[in-house]
Amino acid sequence: MSEEKNLNFIEEIVETDLNEGKYKSIITRFPPEPNGYLHIGHSKSICLNFGLAKKYGGSTNLRFDDTNPVTEDTEYVESIKDDIKWLGFEWSNEFYASDYFDTLFEYAVTLINKGLAYVDDSTSEEIATLKGTPTEPGKDSIYRSRSIEENILLFNEMKDGKYKDGEKVLRAKIDMAHTNMLMRDPIMYRIKHAHHHRTGDKWCIYPMYDFAHGQSDSIENITHSICTLEFIPHRELYDWLIEKLNIFPSHQYEFARLNMTYTVMSKRKLLQLVNEGHVSGWDDPRMPTISGFRRKGYTPLSIRNFCDKIGVAKRENLIDLSLLEFCLREDLNMTAKRVMAVLDPVKLIITNYEEGKTEMLTSENGPDESLGHRSIPFGKELWIEREDFMEEAAKKWFRLAPGALVRLKSAYIVKCESFEKDSDGNITAIHCTYIPESKSGQDTSGISVKGTIHWVSVKHAATAEVRLYDRLFKSENPAAEEGDFKEYMNLDSLHIINNAYIEPSLTTANLEDRFQFIRKGYFCLDKDSTTEKLVFNRTVTLKDAWSKEVKKG
């Protein structure tokens, strides 16, 4: 019945559940821990969870998994909300695991009363030792046989702050010889005399992930609790707790997390890059964080399309960065306004053009008519790109060289007559003549040229700082390399151009605007911009067939 739909395995599960009447509608959740910024991997999960609810008419909760007060902060809560909104999703409810601390405490008491939980006074080392290894069974703690009454008393004392951090824990009583390590009497509660960003100092005991997550899902009537592969072993415990507590049976499903070439995706590693100053912050445009991509000029649509294309499955993957860039260019190509900017300038002088004359030329803002037109000032002296001139033309060279003709975009065809060099051999000026009949849009010259180059009028140019970003890592998969992942960083990942020349229309650019600097790439204004100094970030380069031609030799 769904032959042409090509559903992913989770959509198939949802459709089956819906068709069989297991649920009337579905509820999913996105459950970040507020201890860091969201990255592109999270956007896969966000698109999956929110996308599922949208597709099947359900709803999605945003739930902060804030069970560890020492690593969490409201700064992260705010950034996470911003990122999800920016991506274009709306949650039905904003919840916190900490909303359920009272309920969770009652659940723990229930388990104690059923003889399924006990207070253990062992140190963490003792607990680790008695836990055994994957190949050897663990051993029971001497505290495992405490009476229900004693456990209730002790657990309440834990809550009341009678004990110091680490003195006692509450554990589920399952099976110390279980083949699944997580079932060997997992810790449910630990003592942490720490200030929580939401509950303040109300609690000094906090539930572990396993004792909070499934129950939170259950409380919210989550039908499909979707997480990544490394949580597969947790599912058995997830189900065990729901069964013993006899609460709404949410179900956990696991998919493979996103990995991408030339970057790292673990929060720990990203935090390290920030803390050690390898990048300027979580939103450094080289970071794979959502805020980093946003600052770099990525669009929400491009990221959503990307998440759509990569699919959802259970095998380990390493997605080509080029697919993300394809999705980006696909979007930007349709929407970005075309403008001209010269990043590495050299002066071009039109010897037969009237001194001091300014001509306003009309240029289209993009391939789509709806983007409209603008006028650009043209004059006798122009800045052009240094790399668009070659003293001795290479084969298949379509740009400027002595004697060669080239079209100045939206202006005239010029012919290179001569050039000047300084004592170091650098080109300092190029002298051309222009063909007055070749004016763009009213060309009667009958001349056709192979190359078109961009330019900015010297007299009218504004200046700007332009930041060119490259991949942060030289290795395709730095996390999988030998040694420290930071050894594989690309030390040349940021190139700053202090004085690029930009066409005057760019001086009124806004933060949300997207531009294509013709022939140079896509750019956007950076938040560091001031009225005195504009700063542009390169979002992504254009595809470049010429550089490949050059490499071929």
Added chain:
RNA sequence: UGGGUUAUUGUGUAAAGGUAGCACUACAGAUUUUGAUUCUGUCUGUCUAGGUUCGAAUCCUAGUAACCCAACCA
């Protein structure tokens, strides 16, 4: 050496016993006032070995490889 999960072209993902498809990448060509875009075309694949079947990526058996699990993290 225990348990769990996964193997389809360079990458990712479809095909639920019946033509191995799609996208990205790469390559070639056409168009182009962006060496962009657009358009056309080309290349490479079912982890291995057996078996069942008219027919196997799919079912069976035995291997192999990768990843996850021994935090009072999530």
